[in-house]
Amino acid sequence: MKLATIRTTAEAGASTTVAARVEGDSLVTLPRYADVGAVLRARALGTVGQAGSHDGERLPLASADLAPVVTSPGKIVCVGLNYKAHILEMRRDLPEHPTLFAKFADCLLGAGDDIPLPPESGTVDWEGELAVIVGSRVRRASPDEARAAIAGYSVCNDVSMRDWQFRTKEWLQGKMWADSTPLGPLLATPDEIPADARLTTLIDGVEKQHGDIHDLVHDPVHLVRYISTILPLNPGDVIITGTPGGVGHARSPQEYLRPGQTVTVRIDGIGELTNRTVAERVP
Numbered sequence: 001m002k003l004a005t006i007r008t009t010a011e012a013g014a015s016t017t018v019a020a021r022v023e024g025d026s027l028v029t030l031p032r033y034a035d036v037g038a039v040l041r042a043r044a045l046g047t048v049g050q051a052g053s054h055d056g057e058r059l060p061l062a063s064a065d066l067a068p069v070v071t072s073p074g075k076i077v078c079v080g081l082n083y084k085a086h087i088l089e090m091r092r093d094l095p096e097h098p099t100l101f102a103k104f105a106d107c108l109l110g111a112g113d114d115i116p117l118p119p120e121s122g123t124v125d126w127e128g129e130l131a132v133i134v135g136s137r138v139r140r141a142s143p144d145e146a147r148a149a150i151a152g153y154s155v156c157n158d159v160s161m162r163d164w165q166f167r168t169k170e171w172l173q174g175k176m177w178a179d180s181t182p183l184g185p186l187l188a189t190p191d192e193i194p195a196d197a198r199l200t201t202l203i204d205g206v207e208k209q210h211g212d213i214h215d216l217v218h219d220p221v222h223l224v225r226y227i228s229t230i231l232p233l234n235p236g237d238v239i240i241t242g243t244p245g246g247v248g249h250a251r252s253p254q255e256y257l258r259p260g261q262t263v264t265v266r267i268d269g270i271g272e273l274t275n276r277t278v279a280e281r282v283p
Contacts, residue, residue: 001022001192003021003030003036003048003152004027004064004066004069004185004187005018005019005020005034005035005070005071005184006018006027006064006067007065007110008029008065017071018030018034018035018056019035019038019039020059024061026061027061028059029055029056029058031054031056033054035067035069035072036133036186036187036236037235040235040236043136043235065110065112066110066185067110068182068183068184069183069184069185070236070238072105073105073236073237074237075231075233075234076102076237076238076240077101077239078102078175078240078242079098079100079218079239080099080242081099082099082241082243083244085211085245086242086246089245089246089250090249090250094217095218100227103176106178106179107179108182108183109182110183111155115159115182115275116179116180116278116279117257117258117259117280118282119280120164121162121164122256123161123256124160124256124277125160125161125162125249126203126209126247126257127157127160127243128156128199128201128209128265128267129155129157129243130199132153133238134149134150134151134235134237135150135151135152136149136235137234138228138232139231139232140228142225143221146222146225147221149224149228149233150190151189151235152189153187153193153267153270154184154185154187154270155182155184155266155267155271156182156183156240156265157263157265157275158240159182160174162174162249182273184271184273185271185272188269192269193268197212197213197267197270198210198211198212199244199265199266199267200264200265200267201265202263203262203263204261208246209243209244209246209247211244211246213267220241224239227239262274262276262277263275263277
């Protein structure tokens, strides 16, 4: 099953969101739920997948205005240096434990939204990533509990301001910029993900990253176990699992995003983000 969160316009002209089920090239809205996170918090994932009383109108998927698949996650926990190829290109040792940092709901963008490039950074980089969407509350999860807690997966671009990221030993200030993290286009349940699924990042159609999403130092089940030892994970929380090799900062010469470029991140079985970069207008 695949679910999305779409933006709609209410009668008063205000923008709102609603969860929707993907059926081929169409979306069927689920009016009871404002976003996919609300579906998960209601423990309704098992019931909204079938046509029935939850259903609203049918809309074309191609023209939908996709919001972040979870609009207001309680937590966004990110993992750095989790693909061997990326660890080596950044000239670091393989980590014994996950390297964690956080993002916030203000960071999130939809699958087709513009990425604003802030004037304060000249080294804005791309990082295509697999995102884990938590579907049930867990604390100190066992392997089986952690696996059962994963509602599904999505695609993320962890856009990073490298000059701010490396100002100190802590990365947070380079990772938590407003409107910097596309998340979507949808949630795909685990059965939708092929065994050989790969992640690809393209800049203006040129491939920059290509990696096997299963080739993680710390896999999704381990990450749910590890993070839930520290604090509870709740329905709608997001874990962003790390990026494969091919980021701009590690290239020679280094490459960074410029206004007017198109950034595409796709993962087999889930879909793709396609976002245009624009110079942020600062009052």
